[in-house]
Amino acid sequence: MEPVSTCKLFGAVRAVSGICNAVPLIHGPRGCAYHIGYLLTARGGKRIRVLSTELTESDVVFGAADKLKKAIIDADRTLKPELIAVMSSCATSIIGEDIGRAAEEVKGEIDSKIITISAGGFESNQGEGYLEVMMTLIESIAADAKPSDEPSINIIGEFRGGPDLNHIVDTLGRMGVSVNCVLTSGSTVGDIEGIASAHLNYSFCDVSGIGPCRFLEEEFGIPFIHHPIPLGFSNTLRFYEVILEHLSIDYTLQDEVSEYAEERDRLRSELEGVRVGIVSGPTRAVALAGFVTELGMKPAVVAMDMIGEYTLENLSGTGLRSEVLVGADLSELEDALIRNEPEVILGGVAETRFSESLGAPLIDVMHGYALTAGFRGACVTGGRVLEAVRSRSY
Ligand code: SF4
Structure with missing residues (x-):
């Protein structure tokens, strides 16, 4: 009843908003664009431009293809983007508005490249939105190319x-x-x-x-x-090792490992036994579980909004023995956190509500402003956890 994941349109907008000089244009009522733009801006700390055709009641009853075509042309002329990604919303997916046809009909009048994504919120979750944007981009834009000279x-x-x-x-x-x-x-x-x-x-x-x-x-x-992504000391080492092996590059990682080994050992001695709640997307949750374990802490509970085909296999590779939640709603998540009594929570700003009620400090490792990747990121995150644990004991 209280979902922890969001709609396909959110994922599609987020994926497009990462591309330089690209604009998402939502064919729907203004709320979809406003809420998604607001959330992404708040999370990322930078301006995210999300355009909307701002449909009215009669538009969603009778269709508004002309309004969409005008919005595409206006966006092209005023913003001069390299790419316009037209997306349907719940309203236009329900009435079956043909956004592909509208895009095709104005293609000759605009300079931007254009793609269309069926992104009605009810069609799926944000993961499907990311996926569909990436697949559409590759299928419609990527060209055959000879391998680059450099690895x-x-x-x-x-x-x-x-x-x-x-x-x-x-x-x-x-x-x-x-x-x-x-x-x-x-x-x-x-x-x-x-x-x-x-x-x-x-x-x-x-x-x-x-x-x-x-x-x-x-x-x-x-x-x-x-697998793995470079989050935590061991994951980072393995990440660089597998890439270097694959590309047959002779590079010794020993200097990097030695530079951070002392700090890793210090963190391990200070953090041993600390109970950690992990609330995250699947790939990051698996990496965080490995990181927490290698520093001698105990993952008290691992909660993921969804999983991919390798997630549980990769998670079991961390030797995890704690409770694992997949797609649990907010009250189930809250109950699991209360049951497992974490001393700190690794998650995102949405976990503030649990952090405050449980008295477990929150370390936000989700929203891009703090370094978490690589050996240096592992030291930074470990240091933040240590600071939080110490603040809790006073
Ligand atoms: S669920 Fe539907 S109405 Fe809500 S933001 Fe997503 S597309 Fe828009």
Whole structure:
């Protein structure tokens, strides 16, 4: 009754809003655009532009294809984007408005590339929205390309930019690996056109990243890896190792490992036995469970809004023995947290409500402003947990 995941349209808008100079245009009432734009702006701390055809009652009864065509042309002329992604909403999916046809009819009058996504909220959850945008982009924009001269990878299913992504791209660059395209955070339309020139794809999202990776493997022969993401000391080491192995790059990681080993050992000695609640999307939850365990803490409960095909297998690889929730609603999640008595919660701002009522400090590891990735990110997150535990004991 109190869902923990959101609608397909949210995922579609979020995926498109990560692309440079791209605009999502929702064919629906104004509320969809306002609420999604508000939430994404609040979470990411930067302006997210979400356009709407702002349908009225008569539009959703009789259809409003002309209004949509005018909105596409206006968006193209006023904002001059490289890409317009037209999306249906609940209202226009229910009446079966043909957004593909409307886009086709104005294609010759605009300079932007245009894609259409059926994104009625009831069609599915946000994971399906991410997936459909990435698949549509690859199928309609990516061109066949010869492999780049330098070893390169694509990161697939990464929607939060900021310090984590910058850190990963910089570190890979130092190792001699260039990041060809990130789907979608920070990519340009040109990056997506050239996505097939990478030597390897790495999925960062268990729910939405595997499909595009499989497609790129079948269509262009690019192999892919999906586990682990570089969050925590061991996961980070393994992440760089598998990429370097795959690309046959001779680079010793020992310097990186040694630089952070002392801090890792200090954190482990201070945090041993601390009970942690993890509330997250599946890929991050698996990585966090491994991170918490390697520092000697105990994952008291792991709650995920949804899972992908490899999530439970990867989670069992962490040796986890705690309660696992998948798609539980808010009251079930609250009950599980009360039952398992975590001392700190690793989650996002939405977990503030539980943090306050349980007296368990919240470490927000979801929303992109703090570094969490790589060896350095592991030290930062470990330090934040330690600070929270200490503040709790006073
Ligand atoms: S559930 Fe439907 S009405 Fe609500 S935001 Fe999503 S598309 Fe719009």
